[in-house]
Amino acid sequence: MNKVFIATSLDGFIADAQGGIAWLDTFPEINQIDSGYAAFTADIDALVMGRNTLETVCGFDIDWPYQKPVFVLSTTLTELPEKARGKAELVRGNMSEILETINGKGYYKLYIDGGKTIQSFLQADLIDELTVTVIPILLGAGIPLFGPLPNPLVFECKKTTLFLDKIVQNHFVRQRTGS
Amino acid sequence: MNKVFIATSLDGFIADAQGGIAWLDTFPEINQIDSGYAAFTADIDALVMGRNTLETVCGFDIDWPYQKPVFVLSTTLTELPEKARGKAELVRGNMSEILETINGKGYYKLYIDGGKTIQSFLQADLIDELTVTVIPILLGAGIPLFGPLPNPLVFECKKTTLFLDKIVQNHFVRQRTGS
Numbered sequence: 467m468n469k470v471f472i473a474t475s476l477d478g479f480i481a482d483a484q485g486g487i488a489w490l491d492t493f494p495e496i497n498q499i500d501s502g503y504a505a506f507t508a509d510i511d512a513l514v515m516g517r518n519t520l521e522t523v524c525g526f527d528i529d530w531p532y533q534k535p536v537f538v539l540s541t542t543l544t545e546l547p548e549k550a551r552g553k554a555e556l557v558r559g560n561m562s563e564i565l566e567t568i569n570g571k572g573y574y575k576l577y578i579d580g581g582k583t584i585q586s587f588l589q590a591d592l593i594d595e596l597t598v599t600v601i602p603i604l605l606g607a608g609i610p611l612f613g614p615l616p617n618p619l620v621f622e623c624k625k626t627t628l629f630l631d632k633i634v635q636n637h638f639v640r641q642r643t644g645s
Numbered sequence: 646m647n648k649v650f651i652a653t654s655l656d657g658f659i660a661d662a663q664g665g666i667a668w669l670d671t672f673p674e675i676n677q678i679d680s681g682y683a684a685f686t687a688d689i690d691a692l693v694m695g696r697n698t699l700e701t702v703c704g705f706d707i708d709w710p711y712q713k714p715v716f717v718l719s720t721t722l723t724e725l726p727e728k729a730r731g732k733a734e735l736v737r738g739n740m741s742e743i744l745e746t747i748n749g750k751g752y753y754k755l756y757i758d759g760g761k762t763i764q765s766f767l768q769a770d771l772i773d774e775l776t777v778t779v780i781p782i783l784l785g786a787g788i789p790l791f792g793p794l795p796n797p798l799v800f801e802c803k804k805t806t807l808f809l810d811k812i813v814q815n816h817f818v819r820q821r822t823g824s
């Protein structure tokens with residue numbers, strides 16, 4: 467069970483053209499309410515992210531923010547940044563191999579995070595649930611959440627929540643044939 | 646008051662990579678229910694669309710489908726396709742001029758339709774409301790609803806509706822400074 471929980475702009479970007487995420491605070495009042503992140507992370511076994519996301523998180527002036535095991539996908543890293551040592555683990559291989567490794571360690575409910583990592587999992591049709599919080603700003607350009615796919619993937623929207631009459635969160639579940 | 650009412654894929658496309666829209670029928674049961682289109686069109690004074698949309702509509706094996714006046718933006722057309730003659734009107738100029746022309750004829754609540762036309766109006770910050778029905782399929786490629794902008798535009802989501810536990814419709818209103 468691989469899940470995504472992410473915010474995008476109305477035009478589907480996860481970062482602006484300069485890689486910036488200041489626009490996530492377009493409506494800072496969202497930080498004062500429960501938008502489901504705590505419940506989401508309480509229900510996962512581990513996180514899977516790419517090098518970019520790890521380095522971004524390590525660059526924040528905060529302590530290590532994760533309570534759950536973190537697996538970092540990288541074809542280039544040979545060791546983790548200091549902040550992540552003893553807390554995260556490097557994994558390698560194609561998406562199926564990586565998933566097998568992580569599942570083999572007893573972690574099944576995975577939070578898949580980071581643009582490239584999410585796209586790689588989607589390309590392998592290995593994402594089961596997507597919770598997308600739409601910050602309703604049109605950026606015009608940026609780093610898109612979604613990318614090319616070998617085949618279209620059909621989901622079903624199972625829940626939608628409006629926050630503060632401003633921000634909408636849509637929850638999509640992959641429609642599996644025969645299920 | 647310029648409004649958009651449109652369906653996109655989950656990855657934000659209004660047509661697939663071949664320009665096709667068969668994926669709009671991913672969940673054909675949506676055609677059996679009221680998804681708000683009739684109420685939306687009942688409340689507008691006129692439609693504004695581009696040449697592409699007009700030609701697509703004229704290509705359908707149906708009678709002229711609009712009960713309201715239709716204005717067609719084109720820099721290349723000198724006359725309308727036969728099906729549209731006497732029913733639609735060509736308009737020319739930049740977006741502000743076009744809007745002035747149409748408003749000058751007494752039409753104020755406008756349904757702005759078609760990818761390029763919507764993008765042109767957004768570039769001029771002339772869209773007030775966007776109703777986006779998300780068909781939850783990831784196409785991987787196609788013709789995007791949104792495009793480049795000179796400046797970011799902030800909207801607020803004022804309503805969200807879940808249809809059939811599959812399709813979600815989000816209604817966004819432009820946040821105007823001082824309003």
